[in-house]
Amino acid sequence: MGKVIFKNVSFRYGERDIFKDFSLEVEDGQILCLVGPSGCGKTTLARCLLGLSRPRTGEIYVGDECLFSAEKRINVPVERRNIGIVFQDYAVWPHMTVKENVLYPLRKRRVPRDEAEKRAMHALSQVNMTEYAAHLPSQLSGGQQQRVAIARALVCNGGLIVMDEPITNLDAKLREQMLLEIREIQRNLGTTILYITHDQQSALQICDKMAVMQQDGSLCQVGTDEDIILRPANRFAFEFIGVSNFIPVVALGGGLGLDTGTGVAPWDGELPAGFDPRRGVDLGVRPNDVVFDAASPLRARVERRTFLGSEYDYRVTLGARELRVQQSTLDAARQGTADVGDEVGLRLLNPRYYEAKQEVSA
Numbered sequence: 001m002g003k004v005i006f007k008n009v010s011f012r013y014g015e016r017d018i019f020k021d022f023s024l025e026v027e028d029g030q031i032l033c034l035v036g037p038s039g040c041g042k043t044t045l046a047r048c049l050l051g052l053s054r055p056r057t058g059e060i061y062v063g064d065e066c067l068f069s070a071e072k073r074i075n076v077p078v079e080r081r082n083i084g085i086v087f088q089d090y091a092v093w094p095h096m097t098v099k100e101n102v103l104y105p106l107r108k109r110r111v112p113r114d115e116a117e118k119r120a121m122h123a124l125s126q127v128n129m130t131e132y133a134a135h136l137p138s139q140l141s142g143g144q145q146q147r148v149a150i151a152r153a154l155v156c157n158g159g160l161i162v163m164d165e166p167i168t169n170l171d172a173k174l175r176e177q178m179l180l181e182i183r184e185i186q187r188n189l190g191t192t193i194l195y196i197t198h199d200q201q202s203a204l205q206i207c208d209k210m211a212v213m214q215q216d217g218s219l220c221q222v223g224t225d226e227d228i229i230l231r232p233a234n235r236f237a238f239e240f241i242g243v244s245n246f247i248p249v250v251a252l253g254g255g256l257g258l259d260t261g262t263g264v265a266p267w268d269g270e271l272p273a274g275f276d277p278r279r280g281v282d283l284g285v286r287p288n289d290v291v292f293d294a295a296s297p298l299r300a301r302v303e304r305r306t307f308l309g310s311e312y313d314y315r316v317t318l319g320a321r322e323l324r325v326q327q328s329t330l331d332a333a334r335q336g337t338a339d340v341g342d343e344v345g346l347r348l349l350n351p352r353y354y355e356a357k358q359e360v361s362a
């Protein structure tokens with residue numbers, strides 16, 4: 001019922017293309033997180049789905065219903081799209097009680113009073129807010145207000161909710177709690193959610209699938225969290241999701257070396273076919289794939305060590321390059337930690353290779 005299909009959708013502000021021939025599917029009953037850097041067009045895409053912005057080309061379907069088709073001249077008006085919305089700045093109305101907030105969209109749709117009352121109370125029970133029905137938003141915590149916003153989105157949606165940065169304004173602990181709650185509500189109700197955020201950590205926590213949008217509005221990858229973390233489609237996906245280290249690979253004698261910024265360190269790795277160090281290759285490695293190995297010829301110096309509870313986070317310098325290293329507490333217990341000022345050997349596991357970024361001259 002709630003599967004969403006964007007098919008070759010293009011949108012322009014003035015002369016500027018925000019996205020072109022954009023295609024994406026959100027499976028029925030799943031949470032798809034659309035992530036991407038600020039300004040890449042995520043909200044604009046949501047507005048096209050909601051009917052608040054009109055694409056230039058393409059088609060948008062929810063289930064079997066075509067909501068928009070440039071070619072067939074279909075453009076279902078906003079109020080007939082039945083899509084719930086939870087926006088960061090689409091907060092609850094402060095002058096209305098919790099129940100009135102949830103009733104509001106039903107009143108606008110002229111749902112009979114008794115039925116509206118029933119549906120509003122049902123939506124409030126779904127987010128555990130029944131006992132606050134008569135409260136004003138000012139009497140609620142940020143998380144509770146957001147739950148009211150979710151109830152308002154649930155009350156008259158046809159199984160689809162768009163959430164655009166719904167928890168950005170909450171503190172870290174509440175954000176975590178809300179993510180779990182959204183996930184639970186979604187599981188219980190089988191709602192389809194398009195969840196938009198630039199925060200990849202919250203996306204990883206909540207998604208069934210993730211779609212990674214690049215600055216030019218194109219998608220570089222759609223997949224599960226594991227696909228995207230373990231098998232990033234390109235350098236952008238690797239860099240955008242999670243922390244990454246990059247070291248240029250250079251030719252050294254007949255073999256290869258790593259450019260440390262102050263010299264070249266010998267390196268016994270191999271480049272995959274198609275990569276030529278003379279044309280510029282960067283080796284990318286995650287911090288948890290950089291391990292201490294006293295026997296390694298790749299020597300670095302520990303500059304900072306932070307204990308984060310389940311791991312140690314190190315900043316080390318390899319020549320002039322700063323690298324991040326993560327050591328699990330289990331590994332720390334087995335092999336010991338390194339101290340600030342120590343010289344350590346590094347081994348790089350699961351390296352990935354990318355063409356070096358072209359320097360842009362000013």
Ligand SMILES: Nc1ncnc2c1ncn2[C@@H]1O[C@H](COP(=O)(O)OP(=O)(O)OP(=O)(O)O)[C@@H](O)[C@H]1O
Nearest residue numbers: 013018036037038039040041042043044045197198
């Ligand atoms: N009404 C408008 N007129 C002209 N340009 C606009 C308008 N609204 C947004 N833009 C531009 O369109 C681009 C995409 O904006 P959009 O809000 O969709 O990005 P976003 O990915 O949601 O960003 P963020 O994560 O910061 O919310 C941005 O460069 C923005 O400046």
